[in-house]
Amino acid sequence: MNLEISLVIPVFNEEKNIEVLYTEICRTMAHMNKNNNFEIIFIDDGSHDNSFEVISELNRKDFRVKGLSLSRNFGHQSALSAGLEHTSGDIIIMLDGDLQHPPAVIAELYNKYLEGYDIVNTKRINKYNSIFKSFSSKYFYKILNSIAEIKIEENSSDFRLINKKVLNAFSSIKEKNRFIRGLIGYLGFKQTTIEYQASNRYAGESKYTLKKMFNLAINGITSFSAKPLRISLYAGLFLFILGTIYLIFALISHAKGQTMPGWTSLVLIIIFMGGLQLLGLGIIGEYIAQIFEEVKARPVYFLKNKTPALNLIYEELPNLQRTALCIDL
Numbered sequence: 001m002n003l004e005i006s007l008v009i010p011v012f013n014e015e016k017n018i019e020v021l022y023t024e025i026c027r028t029m030a031h032m033n034k035n036n037n038f039e040i041i042f043i044d045d046g047s048h049d050n051s052f053e054v055i056s057e058l059n060r061k062d063f064r065v066k067g068l069s070l071s072r073n074f075g076h077q078s079a080l081s082a083g084l085e086h087t088s089g090d091i092i093i094m095l096d097g098d099l100q101h102p103p104a105v106i107a108e109l110y111n112k113y114l115e116g117y118d119i120v121n122t123k124r125i126n127k128y129n130s131i132f133k134s135f136s137s138k139y140f141y142k143i144l145n146s147i148a149e150i151k152i153e154e155n156s157s158d159f160r161l162i163n164k165k166v167l168n169a170f171s172s173i174k175e176k177n178r179f180i181r182g183l184i185g186y187l188g189f190k191q192t193t194i195e196y197q198a199s200n201r202y203a204g205e206s207k208y209t210l211k212k213m214f215n216l217a218i219n220g221i222t223s224f225s226a227k228p229l230r231i232s233l234y235a236g237l238f239l240f241i242l243g244t245i246y247l248i249f250a251l252i253s254h255a256k257g258q259t260m261p262g263w264t265s266l267v268l269i270i271i272f273m274g275g276l277q278l279l280g281l282g283i284i285g286e287y288i289a290q291i292f293e294e295v296k297a298r299p300v301y302f303l304k305n306k307t308p309a310l311n312l313i314y315e316e317l318p319n320l321q322r323t324a325l326c327i328d329l
Contacts, residue, residue, distance in 0.1 A: 005029075005038040005110075006089030010079035011055075011097035012045040018054045022065065024103040032107055041066045042097070043083045046073035052305065059307035069305040077178040078301045080158060084167060093161045101159040105196045109161040118189035120161040121181075124198045156181055156193070165189070176300055235276060 007025060011018060022040065029038055044052040044067065055067035068082055080094060093109060095101035105122065112120040158180055162170070169187050185191075 003037060003039055003089040005034060005091045005093060006087035007038065007040045007106075008043070008080060008083035008087060008092060008094045009040065009097050010043045010045050010076055010083065011047065011051050012073060012076075012079075013047045013049045013051060014097040015047070015049045015051045015054050017098055018042065018051060019058070021097060021099055021103065022058055022062075024099070025106070028103045028106050032110065036064070039064050039066055039088060041068065041083045041086055043067075043079040044069040045076070045079040046070050056307055065307070067307040068303060071302040071304040074301045076158070077180050080180055081178060082301045082303070084170065087167065090164050091161060092163075092167055095159050096157075100198050101157070102196060102199050105159075105194070108194050108196070112192055112194060113161055113163065115192075116190065117192045118163050118166050119184060119187075119191040121156055121184070121191060121193040122159045123193050123195050124155040124157065125195045159196075160184065178300070235280070 009021070025040060029035060042051075042055045042058075042065070044055060052067060052069045055065065058065040059067055066086070068086060070079060070082060074082075083094075084092065091110070091113060093106055095103070095106075101122075109120045109122070160181075162184065166184070166187060166189055169189075170183065173183060175183075
């Protein structure tokens with residue numbers, strides 16, 4: 001029996017959320033009449049708690065649950081990539097493990113797929129974030145969309161549905177520093193977006209620190225646009241022309257004996273020019289760092305452990321497993 005739906009869920013220190021999320025997914029799938037035609041792939045991204053033990057216990061009780069354990073914390077995008085490489089379904093749905101991506105929305109994603117869409121993205125219409133996080137997210141997408149070749153919906157995330165055709169295209173991309181929502185947009189295909197109400201995190205704290213958000217933003221911008229380099233070039237050219245004009249003016253003033261001591265203006269010019277040069281070097285350095293990482297061609301992740309593979313085909317499973325909707329937790 002071919003699987004229709006694969007659910008890919010990266011987790012990092014989410015031991016208190018996994019069983020609750022599993023139960024919600026089972027209820028949604030039962031409502032969709034997909035009880036035994038799906039798999040749930042949890043990717044433990046180097047958790048320090050008992051996340052993989054919880055996943056392994058679910059695997060022992062329910063053949064539809066599979067687990068991957070990465071050797072360390074490689075990051076959300078790498079964990080997603082690991083899960084995508086181990087899917088068996090014709091449809092792949094990505095969601096987070098903190099229940100802020102409501103499993104009930106899966107039915108809406110699936111209905112859009114039935115309408116003929118290859119990719120169904122999602123957009124949050126409410127947010128449980130700080131003012132700073134909301135502000136930074138909003139303007140990140142504005143900046144990215146203004147300079148990149150792709151367009152990404154504001155308040156979008158990696159909660160989406162893709163079909164096998166899209167997955168095969170995505171698998172041909174060998175980049176190490178991945179911004180998956182950008183790569184999905186870059187692929188093209190027939191896409192649409194649905195809106196959803198984000199839920200509160202069920203348990204624990206957000207693992208997306210300010211540093212991780214900043215790194216993801218930098219990867220997103222540098223992966224899809226060379227305009228920052230060009231902006232640095234244009235700024236340097238403008239200041240060179242401005243400096244040349246000022247030099248001519250200073251020489252004429254000196255020849256007329258009109259020069260005066262200008263300590264303040266000199267210091268300001270030096271500080272401004274030095275800051276601009278460092279900014280330009282920083283932008284160039286970021287692109288060189290990206291090239292450096294790609295040239296090394298290291299794997300995106302290393303697998304430490306995984307749950308046992310199911311050797312029985314569906315028809316050979318005990319009747320209890322074939323008819324169970326959700327195990328009693």
